[in-house]
Amino acid sequence: xxLGISGKxxxxxxxxxxxxxxCAAALAAEGAEVFIVARKLPVLENAAAEIAAxxxxxxxxxxxxxxxxxxxAAALAACPSPDILINNGDGEPPGDFRxxxxxxxxxxxxxxxxxPIEMIRLTVDGMMxxxxxxxxxxxxxxxxxPQLELGLSNGARSGLVGFCAGLARQTIAKGVTINNILxxxxxxxxxRDHVQGLVEMTGRPFDDIWAERSRRNPAGRYGxxxxxxxxxxxxxxxxxxxxxxxxxxxxxxxxxxxx
Ligand SMILES: NC(=O)c1ccc[n+]([C@@H]2O[C@H](COP(=O)([O-])OP(=O)(O)OC[C@H]3O[C@@H](n4cnc5c(N)ncnc54)[C@H](OP(=O)(O)O)[C@@H]3O)[C@@H](O)[C@H]2O)c1
Numbered sequence: 001x002x003l004g005i006s007g008k009x010x011x012x013x014x015x016x017x018x019x020x021x022x023c024a025a026a027l028a029a030e031g032a033e034v035f036i037v038a039r040k041l042p043v044l045e046n047a048a049a050e051i052a053a054x055x056x057x058x059x060x061x062x063x064x065x066x067x068x069x070x071x072x073a074a075a076l077a078a079c080p081s082p083d084i085l086i087n088n089g090d091g092e093p094p095g096d097f098r099x100x101x102x103x104x105x106x107x108x109x110x111x112x113x114x115x116p117i118e119m120i121r122l123t124v125d126g127m128m129x130x131x132x133x134x135x136x137x138x139x140x141x142x143x144x145x146p147q148l149e150l151g152l153s154n155g156a157r158s159g160l161v162g163f164c165a166g167l168a169r170q171t172i173a174k175g176v177t178i179n180n181i182l183x184x185x186x187x188x189x190x191x192r193d194h195v196q197g198l199v200e201m202t203g204r205p206f207d208d209i210w211a212e213r214s215r216r217n218p219a220g221r222y223g224x225x226x227x228x229x230x231x232x233x234x235x236x237x238x239x240x241x242x243x244x245x246x247x248x249x250x251x252x253x254x255x256x257x258x259x
Contacts, residue, residue, distance in 0.1 A: 010085075011079045029233075036059065037075045060079070081130070083133060086136050095149065123135075132175045136235050149197075172245075179247075181250060183228055186225060
């Protein structure tokens, strides 16, 4: 299937590792010009070089922290008028809500709600003027299945999804769709960090928790970042112009409901 996005400009925040990198690679493979943003330079530059070598696409590395105004400005200086925006970044480790004071909540909101909303605010009018735009937020299944130890994610990510639910119905008439991908367990650095957090909370061995999470999934395994990248590329394609305001699980069937 030709996704029809050759030559489009794609800005991928959190694009140097894991699912963000996989989204960047899938978009580059479809001929998009890709701009990837992350904080740590060597990993970022390696990712850009490897994606460019594998796809032949133009891939630009932009160093910046997307939770700061300076980081967002650097991203938009490199790619002032993106056609595609993948909003991705850090989550928060598991913990006990009794230990989360206001400052902790503000950090979580910056990471999982306010930075992506700000990126949308800064790009969506241009997309509408050009009559094409795709925004995909990499969120979490936590907005559909509250994960007991991930209250910061349950709360902050629900704010992003709730905001986008309204906006997505205002932008689609101008060719701009906004959707959320809700990953379940995906084998990546963030998943390993999460399991390490559970090790610290429970005292159980890492390998036991890792294997148990995989066994508990109906697919009997973790998802691969490339599987999320392919889904995101489809949502960013010319074929997906009638899909908006959706929160789409990709979790090996672990969400237990029928709908
Ligand atoms: N893996 C899972 O199973 C899973 C499931 C549900 C939800 N999620 C969520 O999905 C998102 C992506 O997960 P992942 O597993 O792909 O993560 P990952 O492998 O840890 O990669 C995160 C990427 O985001 C970048 N990043 C983080 N904070 C940033 C910031 N402030 N500014 C710019 N770049 C930033 C990182 O690079 P630098 O560190 O160099 O900045 C890296 O490129 C996270 O929010 C995670 O919580 C993950």
